[in-house]
Amino acid sequence: MSASRFSSLPADCDLLVVGGGINGAGIARDAAGRGLRVVLCEQHDLAQHTSSASTKLIHGGLRYLEYYEFKLVRKALQEREVLLRAAPHIMWPMRFVMPHDAAQRPAWMIRAGLFLYDHLAKRAFLPASQGIALDKHAAGAPLKAGYRKGFVYSDGWVDDARLVVLNALDAQEHGAHILTRTACVDARRDGGDWQATLQAEDGQRKTLRARAIVNAAGPWTAQFAGAAGGGKTQGLRLIKGSHIIVPRLFEHPHAYIFQNPDQRIIFAIPYQDDFTLIGTTDEEYKGEVSQVKISQMEIDYLCQAANRYFKREIGPADVVWTYSGVRPLLDDSAQNASAITRDYLLEVARGKAATGAPLLNIWGGKITTYRKLAEEALGLLAPLLDNTAAAWTAEAPLPGGDLQQANRLVDSHDFDGFLARFQRDHAWLPPALARRYARAYGSRATRLLTGAASMADLGAQLAPGLYEAEACYLIEVEWARSSDDILWRRSKLGLRCTPADVARLQQWLAVHLAQEVAA
Structure with missing residues (x-):
């Protein structure tokens, strides 16, 4: 980073956002669009960690219904079509096939879950779920002969890392300053403001005053909250999720959702034309977040999960690429990592004084609900910053998303x-x-x-x-x-x-x- 990058920064801002993942970029975009002076700093590249390591889905979370997460699923389903309309070049509808395994969940339970999934939120263009005969459907051809019946439902696919970049780009075009490879190494309250020290990867430093800070540091949220004196009233469970990429296992455009004997589900998704993405795992992670990588046990697990269903079996030698990420999930004391809530909590900390400079900690979350999370975050922060601008992102395309007419959301995925x-x-x-x-x-x-x-x-x-x-x-x-x-x-x-x-x-x-x- 050159000196000119820091010298162009103002001496103060309304909002300093720490973290360049999807939540931080989404909040920066929403805030800048409301006229707030915003600076976002990210210690590495945008979406370098959790936000580029997802399963690439815009979805309500069908499996969360089993854990009675109805509020979260409804919120995600409501957001699903909002996002799909905002950037149809990097997000699009996808149909998911679930072969029925009679040894796992009974058919009546799946039908009931899919009915609920279809009706928890209004659908404008995504088709409803239905039962299918796999011996007559294109999705049945790659599967082993034992799978005769199945179900198909709708969700969406997303290029997760590009989604983060587009939010950051829109934030910048609304006036925000986006600083990558720049860490917030110190933040302390000074009067009614924050005094924050930013450090670029080459060691250069810049002191900035901010009226409020958003802690969107993902896996580092608790660490930053403690260092900034914002307390640690919530815990995070760090859960590693890993994926493998193999040569294409099927020709049709549908994705699969597979049930496993351990009650987890695995997706197999068309990927980059010539490949199939398989994931994800769920396991507690205690190591260094920036050094996370897939284990041999995870590779074996994902291969075995795919081999339960596909005729063409795969092994570790077929894996052409892997990626892993650490999901910072809100600790709800669930014993099973797969059962931990994907919901989020927004917590405003004011320090010892009730009128102290606010620190908004973002606990948990998932990529599908990032825009709603950002909107709720500004609902908390805007009054504290004397900002009365209305929410705006629900009807605004992301950069490049205005495929039919400038500055308008598309009515369909053309x-x-x-x-x-x-x-x-x-x-x-x-x-x-x-x-x-x-x-x-x-x-x-x-x-x-x-x-x-x-x-x-x-x-x-x-x-x-x-x-x-x-x-x-x-x-x-x-x-x-x-x-x-x-x-x-x-x-x-x-x-x-x-x-x-x-x-x-x-x-x-x-x-x-x-x-x-x-x-």
């Missing part, structure tokens, strides 16, 4: 129509590349291609499918600084890269970033 127009206007792009640009950037793909009229205008190919024009865009617009930022969080091109490809990109980045600093 991504194919948008893609056809984009390909017509950029006929020189190879179809696969045009589709990836349209998916990743939506209506903003034209900004990436500004001034380009041929493949030569995109510059050198730095890795399979990655050209200099896109890499420059990700650095200049989306805060990318490393090969992992580009290949794994802003895209999933890492799945198709060799070590030599990664080394070539890293070399280019070193030269490009050095030139940027010099300039």
Whole structure:
């Protein structure tokens, strides 16, 4: 980070958001859109930890009904279609097939659960659940012969890391300052404000005054709350969830939800055209959060879970990539990690004085409810900051999401129509590349291609499918600084890269970033 990045910061702000995961980015966006002066700092890259390690679902949480989490499921289902309409380039509806295993939950229980799932919240465009005969349905072909009946229901898919980036980008475009690779190393109350010290990865420091702080540090929430003198009135359970990626196991566009003998469920989801994503595990985690990784036991567990259902069996040798994350869940004393609530709690701490500078701690949460969480957070904070602006994010598209008309939510998921127009206007792009640009950037793909009229205008190919024009865009617009930022969080091109490809990109980045600093 150059000195100019810190020197452009104001000396004070209304709201300092600590944490660049989905909750922090969502709160920064909502607050900036209400006219508050916002600074967000993230010690690493946006979505580097929990928020890029999800199962990539926008869902109500069908299995939470078994734990009587009706309020949470209803809230998530209400948010599901709001989010799907806000960014249809990175989120879209998906149908999920549940083969019926008579040895697990009885059919009547599943039918009752799906009926409740269909009716807990209004659906505008997602179809209802139904029973299916697997011997007549395309989803039955990859399954073992013993599975004859099943159920199908609707939820949504999301590119989780890009969702975080789009929220941060919208926050910035509403006036927020977004600082990646910048930690809040000290925060203390000083009069009626906070005095916070920010430190960039190169050691540079900046002192900032803030009227309020949001602690959206995810797995580090309790640690930050204690260091800031905000108390620790709530506990977090750190639960590791791991996923594996294998070559594609089926051709159709449906996903699967599998029941297991341990009463857990596992998803198998179409992923990046040529792959299948399988996950997730749930286990208590006690290690260093930034060093979390999958264990051999988890790999074996996920392979075995898939092999109970698919004809084509897989093993550890078939795994082409894995990822793991630590979910900071609100401690509700559940003995089973899978039963821990995915709900959240917002806690305002004022220090010893009732009128002290507020610290809002975010305990728990899930990606589907992040926008509602942010709206509720501003409902608590805005009055304390003398802000009377109305909530606004429910009807606002995320950057790139206005596929039909500028600044309007789409009425349906007409991504194919948008893609056809984009390909017509950029006929020189190879179809696969045009589709990836349209998916990743939506209506903003034209900004990436500004001034380009041929493949030569995109510059050198730095890795399979990655050209200099896109890499420059990700650095200049989306805060990318490393090969992992580009290949794994802003895209999933890492799945198709060799070590030599990664080394070539890293070399280019070193030269490009050095030139940027010099300039």
